[in-house]
Every structure is written in C-alpha cells, then in structure tokens.
Amino acid sequence: MKKQWIADASLLAVTFIWGATFVVVQNAISFLEPLSFNAVRFWIAGICLLIWLLLFQRSSLQHFNRSLLYAGFWMGLWLFSGYALQTIGLLYTTSSKAGFITGLSVVLVPLFSFFFLKQKPTANAVFGSIIAAFGLYFLTMERAELSINQGDVFVFFCAVSFAMHIIITGKYSAHYPTLLLTIMQIFTVAVMCSIGAFLFEDAPNMWNGAILAKRQVWTALLITSLFATAAAFLIQTNFQKYTTAARVALIFAMEPVFAAVTAYIGAGERLSVSSIIGCIGILCGMIVSEIPIFSWFSKRTLTQGNPRT
Template sequence: MKKRWVADASLLAVTFVWGATFVVVQNAIAFLEPLSFNAIRFSLAGLFLLGWLVIFHRSLFHHYTLPLIRSGIWMGLWLFGGYALQTVGLLFTTSSKAGFITGLSVVLVPLFSFLFLKQKPSVNAVIGAVMAAAGLYFLMGGDGKWTFNRGDVFVFFGAISFAMHIIATGKYSVHYSPMLLTMTQIFTVAVLCTIIAFLLEDETQIWNAAVLQKREVWTALLITSLLATTAAFLVQTNFQKYTTATRVALIFAMEPVFAALTAYIWAGERLTASAIIGCIGILCGMIFAELPIAFITEKRWRAKRRITH
C-alpha cells in the first residue's frame, strides 16, 4: 500500500512538471526558436539518460537489438511530431489552452486504437470523447464562431501525434527494455529537431551565447531536459509497476489542470467563462474515458438498488 501511494505521488509530481513546462517553454521560445529549443532540450536529456545508464544500468546495453532500435525510432518520430507541433503552437496560443488541447490525446487514444489496432473502445471511452469534444467547443468560444488560431491548430495536431506515440509505446514497451526505448526515442527527437532547425530556423541562435545565457532560456532548458524529460521518464519507468494503468491515466489527466493553474499564477493568463466550462468539459471527458467500465456499472447498480429499496 505504501509503495502504491509513493508511486502515485511521484507520478503526480511528474504530471505537475509536465503541466508547468507550458509556461516556461513559452517564455523561452520568445528568445530561442522552438525547434532549436527542442534540439537542445532533447540532446541534453539524451546525454543525461545515457550517463545514467552507463553508471547504473550498463548491463542493459547487451539487450540493444536492431528491432529495438527500429521501434524506438518509430516512437521517436511520433514524439518529435508532438513536441515540435506543440512548441510551435505555443508561439501563437496561450499555455492554458495548449495544455487542455494537448490533453485531448488521452481520449484520442481509444479512437486510434480502434482504427489502427482494431481494439474496440469501451462505452465510457466513447462518452468521454464526446464530452471532451464538447469541452473543446466551449474552449474555443462556444458560440458557433470558431476562434481556432494557428497555434491551436498546431497544438491539436501535436495532440494527435502524442496519441499515436502512446499507442506505439504500448505496442513496443511490452517487448523491449523501457529504458533503452526511452533513450532511443529521445535521441531520435534530438536528431530530428536539430536537422529541421538547421533547415528552417536561424541555426546561429543555437550557438548564440547571449541567447543561451538568458535566464528564461537556460531555466527552461534545465527544467525541461532534467525534470520534464530525463527524470520524468525515469520516475515513470520505476514507479508505474507499483500502481495500476487506470490510476496512472487518471493522474496524467491532471496535466492540463496544472498547465492552466501555473499559467494563471506565473503568467497571469485569464480564461473566459466559456473557456473555463470548456476546460472542465475536457477534463471530465478525459477522466470519464479512463474510468474502468466495471466501476461505472457498479455505481449504476448501487443507484438502482437504493431506488428499489
């Protein structure tokens, strides 16, 4: 029991870090272009994780195989798409909206699992998806006049990419070492971000000492590379075995809430009444989608029993 509570608390801390990084990343990319930022972030994270494995888990390298590398690269492609689109989107939208739109990946997973893996979604997953879609409608105005800006569109496609990454992770993590898969996908993201940054962005900014020395930039790089990437994956890998997948999904559903709270506290962002209703709808949809169907059935049965008695 104690290990489960420690695991849940640790995963909740990881979720808070993920939610809080929306604000710090948004501050950093005002000085360093988004793909350049991610190139440095994931390079640092990959090096940190490589050092961790060399020092504490060197024997794992014997399990490196070509299929594992291919799987890690495929996961990294989706992860790259998610972070690249999300970070670009933060140039044009708010941290709180980006957090809730990204959170839609939780309810997109059952849909994509059905389309690509032929896994039939549960009834509560479908209802949760509808609730989240309604919440997204209110988040964007709720008056029929869509207020999607290009940042929201980028973040939404990033959410799709994150959902595909979750599916790929679930498919391959049961066959290969999670630690090696994590390191492979992190370096894949780092390489792709570096290549695209040199092609599309001002590559001189990556090596610009004046930019890298700005407090907003180096603080964001340290937080995202050390805490939100390296430590987060290590904590998840180490503690998830002590709790259930449903509890983990419910904990991760708190990420957009933390994003909105930190944006309110640190960036002074304000949401309209319609946007708040939308955020609540998305959060309820995400949580409902992850509730085990047995729990819902039991609640209905208890309610009927109280009525008949």
C-alpha cells in the same frame, strides 16, 4: 490494480510537470526558437540519461539490439512529429485553438487503440474522454473563432502524432528495458529537432552563448531537460505498461489545467469562468473514467431482473 493506481498517479505527476513548465518554456522561446529549444533540451536530457546508464546500469546494454532501436525510433518519430506540427501550426492559428485541437488526442487514443491494438475501450473511458473534450473546449476556446485554417490542420495532425506516441509507447514499453528505450526515443527527437532547426530556423542560436546565458533560457533548459524530458519520459515509458492508452490520454488532458493553475499562481494570469468550467470538466472526465458507473448500472439491472438474486 495497485500497479495501475501507482502508474496513473505517476503519469499524473508527469502531466503536472509538463503543465507547470508551460510558462517557463513560453518565456524561453521568445529568445530561442521552438525547434532549436527542443533540440538543446532533448540533447541535454539524452546525454544525462546516457551517463546514468554507463555509470549505474551498464549491464542493460546487453539488451540493446535492432528491435529496440526500431521501437525507440518509432516512439521518437511520433513524439517529434507532435512537437514539430504544433510549432508549424502555431504560425497560422491561435494558441487557444492549438491547445484545444492538441487536446483532442484524448478522444483519438481510444479510437486508435481499437483500430491498431484491438483494445476495446470501456464505456467509462469513452464517456470520460467526451466530457474531457468538452472541458478542453471551455478551457481553451474562449473568444476563439470557430473557422478552420491551415494552422488548425497542422495542429490536428499534431494531435494524431501525440495520440500515436501514446499508442506506440504502450505497445513497446512492456517488451524492452525502460532506460534504453527512453534514451533511444529522446536521442531520436534530439536529432530530428536539430535537423528541423537547421532547415527552418536560425540554428546557430542553439549554441549562442549570449542567448543560452539568459536566465529565462538556461533555467528553462535545465528544468525541462531534467524534469519535463528525462524524468518525464522515463516515467511514462516505465509505467504505461501497467495502464491503458485511453487512461493515459485522459491523464495527459490535465496538462492545460495544470498550466492554467500554475499561470494563475505564478504569473498572476486571470482564470475566467469559462476556464474554471473547463478545468472542472476535464477533472470530471478523469473521475468518470475511473469509476465503473456503467458496470454498476449493468449489475443493478441484472439483479433487479432476477428475483432469486
């Protein structure tokens, strides 16, 4: 139980990092296109972790094999798919709708856990996920149209990809060395983002000194590569083995909450009543998932039904 609480707290810290860097990334991609930005970000993160491996954990290389390569590739594939599909979807839909649809992975993860891992989610996890989904709606969908377009479809499959990334990480993280698995995952994303940038963006800008020298770009790359990528995915890969996929999805649902709060504090953005209700809803979803309300209710019912107890 103690390891689970430590894992949940560590993953919540990762979610805070992702949410807090949202504004920084938004500023950077106004100069460097999304796939190009992520390519550079993941290359830097992967190289930093590789240097750390060679300097301090070279003995881990004896565990490198085809199975680990396969596991890291699949984790990276789903992670890249999430980023790429979200980027494509944002060309055709609004940021608010994309944020809500992406957040629906909080509902998809318990469902996928049941179908692919045969893990039956607890009633608390299901109820907490539903509450969090409603919270996401209030946080992201204020004044947004309810119609569906092709961008929404792309973003929905982005949510599927992020949900599958959580599922796959939970499956493999307990069987392979954390650092090696994280490095393989990150380099997979770096390679795929680079290919995507060459196909769909002005890829040479990735190494354009004038663009990279802009303060908004190099600070965003430094912060996201070291903290939001290298450290974040290392922590997720290491700690997810101690908790459930459904709990991870609920914790990650806090990302737009942290993004909204940091935007309010750092950028002076206004938090509407709907946004505040949404933040509270997501927080309540997390709390409900942690408190065994249904277990207490069942025990109380059994106790009342048995006079000898």
